[in-house]
Amino acid sequence: MRNKTFALVDCNNFYCSCERLFRPDLKKVPVVVLSNNDGCIIARSQEVKALGIKMGTPLFKVRDLIRQHNIRIFSSNYTFYDNISNRVMQTLEAFAPDVEIYSIDEAFLDLSGFADPLSYGRVIKATVDKEVGVPVCVGIGPTKTLAKLANYAAKKYKQTGGVVNLSDSARRQRLFEITPVAEVWGIGRRHTESLARIGITTVGQLAGLDTRFVRQKYSVVMERTVRELNGESCIEQEEISPPKKQIVCSRSFGEKVNDQIRVRQALCEFAARAAEKLRKEKQRCKVMTVFIRTSPFDKNAPYYSNAATGSFYQDTSDTRQLVDMATTLFKRIWRQGHPYAKAGVMLGDFSPEGQEQYPLFESPADTETSDRLMWTIDRINQHTGKIWFGGQRPKKDWFMKQELRSPAYTSRWGSLPVVQL
Amino acid sequence: MKATLLGRADQLDTEQLHIPLFLDRVPAGFPSPASDYCEKTLDLNELCITRPAATYFVRAQGESMIDAGIFDGNILVVDRSLEARHGDIVIAEYGGELTVKKLELKPTVRLMPMNKNYLPLVIPAGEDLEIFGVVTTVIHSLRKP
Numbered sequence: 209m210r211n212k213t214f215a216l217v218d219c220n221n222f223y224c225s226c227e228r229l230f231r232p233d234l235k236k237v238p239v240v241v242l243s244n245n246d247g248c249i250i251a252r253s254q255e256v257k258a259l260g261i262k263m264g265t266p267l268f269k270v271r272d273l274i275r276q277h278n279i280r281i282f283s284s285n286y287t288f289y290d291n292i293s294n295r296v297m298q299t300l301e302a303f304a305p306d307v308e309i310y311s312i313d314e315a316f317l318d319l320s321g322f323a324d325p326l327s328y329g330r331v332i333k334a335t336v337d338k339e340v341g342v343p344v345c346v347g348i349g350p351t352k353t354l355a356k357l358a359n360y361a362a363k364k365y366k367q368t369g370g371v372v373n374l375s376d377s378a379r380r381q382r383l384f385e386i387t388p389v390a391e392v393w394g395i396g397r398r399h400t401e402s403l404a405r406i407g408i409t410t411v412g413q414l415a416g417l418d419t420r421f422v423r424q425k426y427s428v429v430m431e432r433t434v435r436e437l438n439g440e441s442c443i444e445q446e447e448i449s450p451p452k453k454q455i456v457c458s459r460s461f462g463e464k465v466n467d468q469i470r471v472r473q474a475l476c477e478f479a480a481r482a483a484e485k486l487r488k489e490k491q492r493c494k495v496m497t498v499f500i501r502t503s504p505f506d507k508n509a510p511y512y513s514n515a516a517t518g519s520f521y522q523d524t525s526d527t528r529q530l531v532d533m534a535t536t537l538f539k540r541i542w543r544q545g546h547p548y549a550k551a552g553v554m555l556g557d558f559s560p561e562g563q564e565q566y567p568l569f570e571s572p573a574d575t576e577t578s579d580r581l582m583w584t585i586d587r588i589n590q591h592t593g594k595i596w597f598g599g600q601r602p603k604k605d606w607f608m609k610q611e612l613r614s615p616a617y618t619s620r621w622g623s624l625p626v627v628q629l
Numbered sequence: 630m631k632a633t634l635l636g637r638a639d640q641l642d643t644e645q646l647h648i649p650l651f652l653d654r655v656p657a658g659f660p661s662p663a664s665d666y667c668e669k670t671l672d673l674n675e676l677c678i679t680r681p682a683a684t685y686f687v688r689a690q691g692e693s694m695i696d697a698g699i700f701d702g703n704i705l706v707v708d709r710s711l712e713a714r715h716g717d718i719v720i721a722e723y724g725g726e727l728t729v730k731k732l733e734l735k736p737t738v739r740l741m742p743m744n745k746n747y748l749p750l751v752i753p754a755g756e757d758l759e760i761f762g763v764v765t766t767v768i769h770s771l772r773k774p
Contacts, residue, residue, distance in 0.1 A: 230687075232759065233725035298682040339683035339710045341761070618685070621704075627720050627727040629691030629699060629742075 212441045213319040213375065215329055216347045216355040217300055217336070219293075220363065220370075222313035223251035225342040226292045227282050227614055230625035238279040242267060242612070247460075250284065283613040291618040295340045303332050308446050316352060318445045329371040348373040352443045353436035356393040357383070357411070377439065384412035384437075394433050399426070411437065455493075457482040458552020464503070465548045471500060472538050478553040479534035480597060483527040484589070486555055487582055492523035494557035496530065498537040503549035514541040523559045526578045527585065530555075531597050590619070677766045683710035685762065687720065687727070694718070694729055696743035703769045705729065707762035720761040723750055727761055 219225060223241040228234045238255035242248065249256075249265045256279060261270055267281075274281065293312045301307050304317035317332075319325050329346040336344045347359025354374045361383055362372040374380050390400045392411055408414055415437040423431040432442040457478035465471055475498055486493060501513035516537040520529060534553055561579075615623035678684045689703045697718055699705070705720070713719050715734040720727050723740065730740035730750065738758055740750040752758045 230727065232722040232727060295682040339680065341709060621686075624686050624688040624704065625727065626690050627687045627705065627729050629689050629693040629701070629729050 211320070212350055213322060213325050214349060214352050214355040214441075214445070215304075215317040215319050215325065215332070216310075216352070216359045217296075217315050217317060217332060217344050218347070218359050218363075219296060219313040220343045220345060221251060221253050221257075222293075222342065223282075223284065223289055224253040226285075226289050227280075228253075229292070229341045230617055234280060238277055239282065240274075240279055241282045241284055243284065281612050285614050285616070287619050288614065288617055292340065292342060296336055296342065296344070299336050299339055300332070303328075303335075306445050316355065316445060319348065325375065326371065326373040329373065330369070333370050343370070345370045346372075348375065350375055350439045351436040351441040353393045353433055354380070354439065357387070357391065357437075360387070360391050380439075381412065384415055385410055387411045389414050392433060392437070394429065399430070402426075453556070453558065455482050455485050455489075455555045456552060457485070458499075458550060458554075460550045461548065464506075466544075466546060468542060468544065471542070471548055471551055472535065474551050475500075475534045475538050475553060476531045476597065478551070479530040480527050482553050482555050483525055483530045483582075484586060486525045486558075487586060489558075490561045491558040492525045492561060493520070493555040494523050494559070495519045495555070496533050496537065497554040497556070498534055498541065498552070499554075500538075500541060500548055500551045502546045506547065506549070509547050512543060512546045514543075516540045519557075523557075524578075525561070526582060527597060528578075677706050678708075680708060680710045683762075684708050689729055689767075693742035693744045693747040694731075696745075697731065698769070699729060699743075699764075699767050700769060703767050705764045706766035706768070708765050709762040711763040711765070713760045713763050718764040720764060722759040722761060729764065732760070 224239045227239055227241065236255075237253075238259070239253040240249045240256055240261070241251035243250045247266060249261060249263065249267065249270070252261060252263065255277075259273060259277060261273065267274075273279070289312060296313070297307065297309050297315055300315050300317060304319060306318040308316040308318075310316055319328065322328055325348045329348050333344055333346050336342070345359050345362040347355045347357065347362050348371070349355040349358050358372040358374040361374075362368050362370050365372075374383065388400075388409060389395050389403055389411055390397070392414065395403075395414075403409070403414065408417070415434060417434055419431050419434055422434050435442050459474070459478075461474070465474075479496070495517055496519075497515055497517040499513070499515035502509060502511055504511055504513075518533050518537050520533065524530070530553075615625075617623060617625050674681075685707045687705050687707055689699055689705055690701060692701060699718070707720055711717075713732055715732065717732050718729065719732045719740075720729055721732070721740055722728075723730075728740065728750075731743055733739040733741050733749075737754070738752040740752070740758075742749065
């Protein structure tokens with residue numbers, strides 16, 4: 209079998225780097241980005257990491273540190289991050305025949321057969337850094353697990369210049385000896401603890417385990433990890449990412465809500481947003497589930513959680529039908545008097561556009577009319593975001609706090625970054 | 630000069646009328662008989678953008694580049710993939726802000742305003758000048774809304 213080479217390109221502190229892109233004043237300043245309802249820290253700049261603030265820390269727990277070090281706080285601005293992510297991925301696609309987008313800020317590139325992957329990795333890094341404007345690190349190895357580990361090393365050790373190649377097994381050994389097992393792709397906290405009990409704490413020790421032993425005591429997945437650490441490629445590049453099988457739109461409310469109209473409005477909003485995502489994927493759905501629940505941590509009120517599912521007569525991606533269904537399902541599960549903490553809409557059982565089966569009394573023309581209307585609405589909303597359906601709430605403000613969100617730099621003409629003349 | 634990153638249309642947003650769209654059906658019109666004969670339309674993006682992933686739009690604010698044809702409120706198309714050369718109009722980082730100036734590399738590195746009422750910004754030797762990108766196009770609407 210031909211030797212493989214993978215590269216993992218991963219953006220450094222991605223959300224924070226995005227926030228810094230048009231803000232040179234934030235370059236050397238500590239920055240954090242908060243989760244959707246501004247509860248927890250979900251991204252930290254290097255300066256914040258150095259202060260020992262952990263991922264996922266609730267904001268209120270570090271108020272003092274934030275004041276003391278003048279840490280800049282941002283609400284998450286996913287439209288913007290998504291735009292920058294697409295730019296990164298688009299740039300990477302010029303570098304390899306096969307790019308697998310692994311998450312919003314990382315992608316695997318298949319570099320098998322490339323002559324000098326290290327130099328190539330440096331060119332990739334330099335290009336993304338310069339052209340998109342967010343810094344990345346590149347980890348290279350004969351397996352995906354090693355590429356991941358190489359990326360960890362590239363981020364941790366500054367003298368690498370952000371690019372590490374672990375194809376050479378001697379170099380691998382040195383890193384293995386000084387790296388804790390928790391840094392290995394797929395080794396979570398539970399595995400780390402359980403490995404520590406049998407005296408395995410470094411990557412080197414894990415790689416040295418007998419594969420049969422690992423399979424018996426742990427799992428085939430962990431066995432695969434050990435093989436990959438030893439340079440045997442077991443995890444293939446996903447050729448084309450499979451179309452989504454489910455779309456979920458849900459949120460925790462910024463504050464407890466017990467008003468029927470507001471919860472219904474939220475659900476209609478989710479239905480509309482889910483419909484938009486569905487159309488973006490060029491799919492239609494057959495079933496919808498709506499759920500509402502109170503907070504399981506609320507000691508003052510009994511816990512209530514319920515969901516209802518309905519299916520459409522004909523597969524659809526029409527916001528009107530989805531909003532209608534969400535309203536119907538909501539009526540079935542709504543109970544007055546609970547302080548609701550979360551609600552959501554799930555769509556399932558997809559079929560691609562253009563492959564629909566028409567029921568007896570429906571004609572393709574109905575679908576076409578609906579498609580054209582939805583296309584128009586999506587276009588208008590992309591640019592101004594001003595059309596919604598009767599059931600949706602009129603304002604977004606009460607819902608997510610989002611007070612500290614940066615402008616829609618890349619998606620609204622009115623919010624372009626300003627440059628001084 | 631202070632940069633405010635919210636543009637003016639953001640304030641407009643809140644003042645605009647919110648018109649909900651109801652669930653009623655709208656009859657579709659008669660399809661255009663010409664629709665089968667359409668050729669591709671011209672797209673300004675094609676003219677202004679060569680590398681979409683590296684291109685950003687920014688809004689200019691101020692008067693210092695009037696002689697370069699850049700006016701307050703104009704939208705600038707910025708290509709980050711281009712190597713900034715002597716004489717290019719660039720977006721550069723200066724004093725914690727993004728600024729638009731003409732780049733001079735010789736005899737010394739300077740950011741030149743193009744309006745005689747403004748002074749050049751001299752970058753001291755040994756100090757790094759961070760270039761955000763090269764301005765390739767100015768979008769200047771002539772008719773006020």
